[in-house]
Amino acid sequence: MTGETPRDTLSAASRIGFLGDTHGDMHHILTVARTMAARGIEYLVVLGDFGFVWPGHNWSIDIDKLSRRLKxxxxxxxxxxxxxEAFDLLYKFPVTDDGLRWLRPNIVHIPRGSRTALASGATLAALGGANSVDIGHRVPGRSVWAEESITEADLTVLGHEEADVLIGHDAPLHLPTLDAWLAATDHGWPPDGLKYSAEGRAMFHRGFLQVRPRLYLGGHYHRHIDESVTYTTGETEFQTRVVILDEGGSASGTSQGILDVQTLELEFITRDGVQVGSA
Incomplete structure (x- = not known):
């Protein structure tokens, strides 16, 4: 970081722009940033698989470029x-007094278990992480890291207080649209990978039940899903609108959404700003 003072505008933003997986795609993320800026959006949140901190190239130059363009x-x-994410590189950046991990004055990682109050007074909590279904094709320390998995410690930090909004990468269980797609499509994933991925999703689901959000926003599955589901934990029944954003890289994909923090309603747009749905 430079000597500039970071801006934590998430708690002050009246609208927040959310992006699905960006996988280090500079063109996509800069296009989205311009589109969001034209709509007055000053705070953007990528829902996992940011992908810019990655070995094999001078990723620091890319982060610098992205920071300059966002400025x-x-x-x-x-x-x-x-x-x-390359967790060995990411975790070299310290968590600062505000509980966040600043890579640059305007680029920040939100650790698992973080909570913040939005401008409306609604509470937002974060639970990143997911298990790679293709782990058998990845190389430990080069393309996969053990830290991708949600741990018991992460769930402890998250706590059991309710949150109005939960953001993360994986998806809760019992999501009919996602479950039907996973069951009906032959993805060619090996049994060990499917088992490992399911274990990660089950861990995320435990955290999801701990906070019982009204709205969940995630990515990971490279599809757009938007449905309300009723869940039960103990004697408590609650309903959550679960929104999964598609991955970036496509001019037509529903991989962006704008959240109104007062109403918790969403407007979906393409990366070029074409409205594709609202609620």
Whole structure:
């Protein structure tokens, strides 16, 4: 970081722009940033698989470039971790007094278990992480890291207090649209990978039940899903609107959403700003 003072505008933003997996795609993320800036969005959040902190190239140059471009649009970009992050590199950045991990003055990682109060007074909690279904094709320490998995310690930090909004990377269990797609499609994933991925999703689901959000926003599955589901934990029944954003990289994909923090309603747009749905 430079000597500039970081701007934590998440708690002050009246609208927040959310992005699905970006996987280190500079063109996509800069296009989205311009689109969001034109709509007055100053705070962006990537829902895991940010992918810019990655070995094999000078990723620091890419982060510098992204930071400079965001500075011209007056935006801050935050991200929760997914399963496509180089955790050994990411964790070299310390968690500062505000509980966040600042990579640059306007680029910040939101650790698992973080909570913040939005401008409306609603509470937002974060639980990144997911298990890679293709782990058998990855190399430990080069393309997959053990830290991708949600742990018991993460769930302890998250706590059991309710949150109005939960952001993360994986998805809760018993999501009919996602479950039907996973069951009906032959993805060619090996049994060990499917088992490992399911274990990670089950861990996320435990955290999801701990906070019982009204709205959940995630990525990971490279599809757009939006449905309300009723869950039960103990004697408590609650309903959550579960929104999964598609991965970036496509001009037509529903991989962006704008959240109104007062109403918790969403507007979905393409990366070029074409409205594709609202509620």
């Amino acid at each position: 011209t649009t007056g935006q801050t970009l935050a991200f929760v971790d997914g399963n496509h």
